[in-house]
Amino acid sequence: MNCEAEEKKIGNLYATDLLPQNLENLDETRLFLQGFAQFLIQYIQDENNRDNKVLDFHQPSELLRKLDLKIPENPMNLGQLLQSCNEVLKYGVKTGHPRYFNQISCGLDLISMAGEWLTATVNTNMFTYEIAPVFILMEQEILRTMMNLIGWKPHEGDGIFTPGGSIANLYAMNAARYYGFPQIKTSGMSFMPKLCAFTSEDSHYSIKSAAAVCGIGTDNCFPIKTDEYGRMVPSALEQEIMRCKKEGLHPFFVCATAGTTVYGAFDPLNRIADICEKYGLWFHVDVKYRDKLSGIERANSITWNPHKLMGAILQCSTCFIRHKDLLLKTNQMSADYLFQQDKCYDVRYDTGDKAMQCGRRNDVFKLWLMWRSKGMDGFRHQINRYMDLAKYFTNKIKNTKGFEMVNPHPEFLNICFWYVPESIRCLKLEKKYSLLSKITPKIKAKMMERGTTMVSYQQDKHRPNFFRMIISNQATTRDDLDFLIEEIISIGKGLVMELLENVEDKENIQTNENLTEKRKCSLLNVAQIFS
Amino acid sequence: MNCEAEEKKIGNLYATDLLPQNLENLDETRLFLQGFAQFLIQYIQDENNRDNKVLDFHQPSELLRKLDLKIPENPMNLGQLLQSCNEVLKYGVKTGHPRYFNQISCGLDLISMAGEWLTATVNTNMFTYEIAPVFILMEQEILRTMMNLIGWKPHEGDGIFTPGGSIANLYAMNAARYYGFPQIKTSGMSFMPKLCAFTSEDSHYSIKSAAAVCGIGTDNCFPIKTDEYGRMVPSALEQEIMRCKKEGLHPFFVCATAGTTVYGAFDPLNRIADICEKYGLWFHVDVKYRDKLSGIERANSITWNPHKLMGAILQCSTCFIRHKDLLLKTNQMSADYLFQQDKCYDVRYDTGDKAMQCGRRNDVFKLWLMWRSKGMDGFRHQINRYMDLAKYFTNKIKNTKGFEMVNPHPEFLNICFWYVPESIRCLKLEKKYSLLSKITPKIKAKMMERGTTMVSYQQDKHRPNFFRMIISNQATTRDDLDFLIEEIISIGKGLVMELLENVEDKENIQTNENLTEKRKCSLLNVAQIFS
Known part of the structure; x- marks a missing residue:
């Protein structure tokens, strides 16, 4: 938008005046979107200016007075919408500001962001090759690349992008349970032995959460002592496993953390792997990105969140399972109406039945482009x-x-x-x-x-x-x-x-x-x- | 980018030459992002042109030959990245094309898309008011608006945005179980009565999937007969509930579908609600958007996906629970390190502990702006x-x-x-x-x-x-x-x-x-x- 008059003209239009409703207004559509992009670019520049604040804090009650968040009965025009966006940005926290160090997503990777713009524009659901041919192949390529970094041979395992690391941990625990007790998928856990899991007292709370959701129970997810640096003490793990067995519980799952939330501590993977092997337990690793983590290749499953250290735009998480087809078997519901077997291409490329979700967001593209x-x-x-x-x-x-x-x-x-x-x-x-x-x-x-x-x-x-x-x-x-x-x-x-x-x-x-x-x-x- | 020389100059730069790594190159950053936006805008125009194809189909093996998906050892420059994006769009399916009628997300709502561009740019995690003040309040406002449409009084229930409808159904089943058997959260399901659930044979497979994940088992999720139009037969539901009770199972959950996946059929909500009341079962409704669905207000929980008929960009799903605080109680893990109680604002605005996830994507903004x-x-x-x-x-x-x-x-x-x-x-x-x-x-x-x-x-x-x-x-x-x-x-x-x-x-x-x-x-x- 070069001149004020043009801006005003666009501002007076409504969404229905643009594509796809109105094919006549190609120019107006273009000008609106260009203006919108320009507005976001300005935000990025401001965010990177250290003279500007990270946030303009207000208490909830105060912020509610300042903001108009209501959905009106009648449509708002494009100018009003842009004004709304402006307010939202004004009172938001600038997570890409160089002095923003608060937890989780810090910084803004511009290429990943551009990737996410494209992802929004193509609005693709990831559940079949039919509707997401390129992104399905891309997901496979990236998952293979990551498995290679983990130290697994190609085709040794399988992986999937999940909506966040907690859900990835849930995927892993569910797969581990299916691996040991496939009948639980169909028959449920009632009257089954009491399964129990182990994770360090400094691990992320999502392991406990997964135990709750799975019907294992948080009390059966035992916290293992850590040393003064926050690392799991392997002997404490072994003791706890033996104690549980003696009490008639059925240990099945151990989570090691490679980079704990608070102290960034690394549990001793190889020693934990040894114990898992000795007692026949599933070995899961909840990992931060780091080259060459010795012992990680011995994991049965791995959670890895590229939206953390790697800097991909939220959400970008993955779960890897070192058992070919187990991901599919665990989650498969064989919904014929979505995953027809008589399609015109090799339907093994359809990933929908591997996922707990049905529709699945495209989280791979922004990572691929950034990488x-x-x-x-x-x-x-x-x-x-x-x-x-x-x-x-x-x-x-x-x-x-x-x-x-x-x-x-x-x-x-x-x-x-x-x-x-x-x-x-x-x-x-x-x-x-x-x-x-x-x-x-x-x-x-x-x-x-x-x-x-x-x-x-x-x-x-x-x-x-x-x-x-x-x-x-x-x-x-x-x-x-x-x-x-x-x-x-x-x-x-x-x-x-x-x-x-x-x-x-x-x-x-x-x-x-x-x-x-x-x-x-x-x-x-x-x-x-x-x- | 106005002239070829400038385009070429930008194309030869690398990501590290732009913000945030290089503060000198403000102009270059702006030109790159403007060019990228222009490229996406052109895609949108092409997609809306009926002379263009919906897709350029290739078999997986063929497409793999055409595409270069590898992650290189050394960085690619901006020109090469744009070229990559071009290829991705060329072989992708144009889900916004006027003649794309395949399942799930059809069409491209430009305003929702612009909202998603902004979401990517601000890259906000939704788990505390501290880091997402505006979006947390916005989420509350939108959830209230939706609850009002459902027919619930303000503060009668609670809701949350979830990564897809299947996970929303999982939230609902998990909350229903917690409501009936709070001890399962801590103690697990072993040696508990055999819980069972009911859903129409034409309902979405994610209900069965939720039963598998929860440890209830797919065999204990009983399909109820539908009539010739695909609607659940209430008498069949009642019979099945009685049969299960007689066999020593413990019915706890009924899912009604308002708009089935295949036929778009609406189960008779009021009659199902009557049966749920009679037998004291949780009444869940998996719903498509439609004004005034009689009986919906009687549901204990509701799954509603604005990324479907409403047209919000993927992912945009919600789960509503008609029991104040139940969502929190069900999912709360009380992670002190994230949800400090001694913050400088009313921490009831922190929603992180209501969610199964920890980090949670901002899925509300695109819906809010579009609405x-x-x-x-x-x-x-x-x-x-x-x-x-x-x-x-x-x-x-x-x-x-x-x-x-x-x-x-x-x-x-x-x-x-x-x-x-x-x-x-x-x-x-x-x-x-x-x-x-x-x-x-x-x-x-x-x-x-x-x-x-x-x-x-x-x-x-x-x-x-x-x-x-x-x-x-x-x-x-x-x-x-x-x-x-x-x-x-x-x-x-x-x-x-x-x-x-x-x-x-x-x-x-x-x-x-x-x-x-x-x-x-x-x-x-x-x-x-x-x-």
């Missing part, structure tokens, strides 16, 4: 660059006053740390911990208010709230890591000043008539911590 | 227009020589029919059926070869292969429906000529030295049918 843009080498380079940044950040944390590592030796890209404001550094551990559990979320809250950067926080079983940094944003540089540290220091200082001021007022709190009861209560609480 | 572009009224109009087209097509089928309705009174937008070539119209039913079972797939195969149009075919329990037309493409006009009919006649004529020619040769087949054994066999087969 081609980097080559195998580019991905190694990307991960190495992250590793360098993680090392840099770890050193910085270790050498900056007031910062403490939670796990002093991070294995991968997760760096967990505390910021301990000066005024409380001298306190006893217990008091310090009690304060940190409140200070960390407060710093995060202020960070969101400022909107300058974002990083996750959490606690674990033994330790109070700490920051969990994950290096996985392609836009991030060393300067951005320095910025995060400075920002935390700056917020932390102000925060303690504020707290202390409140404490000084302690005597006045009870008698001050200008304070609400709630405020009094909260201030007394703060004062108590400091007393 | 705004139409208004409530626009959707009614769209469905009414489809109904008119379905009526037109039904009449045309009934009044065109050689066509026969499979179900003479379609309730909704599915029209199932045969094309019976002239030369076989006089045959006895059994012989005719035997021929139709071969002729229908042959017509479909020729159709794909010609690439002019696409429509699904299938058989059912009693009837040989027939065409299943579903009117759900916004681009389709009456002329396109006429075209389909003419195309089938034209293909059918040619096909029978071919068959007959072969038959005339019957005597020569056995002795003809130029024919391969396979060809002889196939010709004799054809000849036999005609004899």
Whole structure:
């Protein structure tokens, strides 16, 4: 759209004035979509500008007042729709901003994004070769490439793109159960031996969730102790397996994690594989991308999420099963009306019956295009660059006053740390911990208010709230890591000043008539911590 | 990209030359993305041009020779990537073509597509308010709007966007089980009463699939007889429930379908609801969009796929549960590290713990934007227009020589029919059926070869292969429906000529030295049918 008049003209049109409803208005259709693309491109440029905020935070009630989200009775015109989009972007979190470090998807890979634009435009369902010939072949090629990286021979296993890693874990557990007890698919689990599964106490909660959905039960998914670095202790696994067997349970599934959610720890795959072999258990690995993970090739199944470290646009997850045809056998419902056997091509290319879903989204294209843009080498380079940044950040944390590592030796890209404001550094551990559990979320809250950067926080079983940094944003540089540290220091200082001021007022709190009861209560609480 | 030189310059760049890696190259980034958008816009224009084919069909082995799908060791430049995209589009099926009538997603809603472009660009994970403030509120608003259409009061129920309708059905069955037997979530199903579920024999296979995944077993998911129009027979349901109870099974779940996959039949919701109430069973409805479905408001849970008739870009499915908090209680795993309770906002807005998935794709935005572009009224109009087209097509089928309705009174937008070539119209039913079972797939195969149009075919329990037309493409006009009919006649004529020619040769087949054994066999087969 070059001139204002044209923009206005397009803005006054309605969706029904464009393709496919109105074939006359080819130019208008083109101008609208070009304008829309231009609008998104501007967003990308703004997002990459460090002078702009990561977010413009508002409480839910406030945001609800600012936004008009209602579906109207009558259509809105294109100008109004663009205005709506503008508002949505204004109040959204810029997950591609170089200083966005919050969990899960960080950074915006432009090529993967372009791939996703194309995916939306062709709107293809992945369930038969008939309607998705190219994407089905592409999926096969990418799955083979990934299996090769895992260390499996071609045709040794099978794989599928799943809607997220949790569903991939569900696929794996379900296949493992079918492998051991094929009759459960038809007869169900009632009156069957009590199956049980094992996963480290630091593994992702989706393994427990899969046990719940499958009818195995979360109580029969036993958490295995981890060492101080968050890695599963193999001897504890073996003990637990033996204990379960003695109690009449039927162990069938072990999940190892290669890159835990919090600490980025790697369970000892080979030792766990040995135990699985010894007891005849299914060995599943929930994995982050990393070249050459020794022992991974011994897994019976693997969950691998290219939408994480590899940077593919959400959603992009895969599940691999090292048993040819098991994926099909496990999920096949043989719906004749979808998967006719008398088609004009080799129907083994129809993947629909391998999936738990029927219609399946095309999640492969954006990964394929992105991977081609980097080559195998580019991905190694990307991960190495992250590793360098993680090392840099770890050193910085270790050498900056007031910062403490939670796990002093991070294995991968997760760096967990505390910021301990000066005024409380001298306190006893217990008091310090009690304060940190409140200070960390407060710093995060202020960070969101400022909107300058974002990083996750959490606690674990033994330790109070700490920051969990994950290096996985392609836009991030060393300067951005320095910025995060400075920002935390700056917020932390102000925060303690504020707290202390409140404490000084302690005597006045009870008698001050200008304070609400709630405020009094909260201030007394703060004062108590400091007393 | 205005001139060739500029295009070439951009084409020689690599992904790493653009944002976010290279902040210098803002112009180049913009030009690349604009060019990419232009390329997609051209695709849309071509797709809407009826002179262009719906597909350029090739057998898998042939297509593999034509395409280069490999991931290279080194990066490909932007020009090469665009060339890759070009190939992908060339051999793909144009699901938005006005004459594409094959199953599932037909047509391309441009506004929903633009919404999906934005979704890819902002790349937001839906699991907390913290990282998806706008989309979380939007999801709530849309779910409320949909619940209102269902006929539930605000806050009477809860809902969630799921990756496809099959997973939505799994959500529903899992919630129903939790409702009746909350202890299964923790203890599993072993040594529990044998749960059983009921669904019509014409319902979608994902109900059976859900029973398999849940550990209930497909054999305990009983198919209920349908009438001649494909609607569940309520008395048969009641009989089956009583029989199961007598045999010691524990009925807990009934699925009614409002718009079956094949015939578009509507199960009698109120009568099924009565039976569910009488026996205390969970009442689930798997629904297509339609205003005012009497009895739907009595459902305990509902699956509703806006990516079907409403036309949202894949994937866009929802599951509704008419029990406040049940969705949360069923799926909650209380992962402290993701769903901290001490955040700076009301954490009830975090939806992550309601989902089986952890990371969850943003599937709401494209629906929201599309819905705004139409208004409530626009959707009614769209469905009414489809109904008119379905009526037109039904009449045309009934009044065109050689066509026969499979179900003479379609309730909704599915029209199932045969094309019976002239030369076989006089045959006895059994012989005719035997021929139709071969002729229908042959017509479909020729159709794909010609690439002019696409429509699904299938058989059912009693009837040989027939065409299943579903009117759900916004681009389709009456002329396109006429075209389909003419195309089938034209293909059918040619096909029978071919068959007959072969038959005339019957005597020569056995002795003809130029024919391969396979060809002889196939010709004799054809000849036999005609004899």
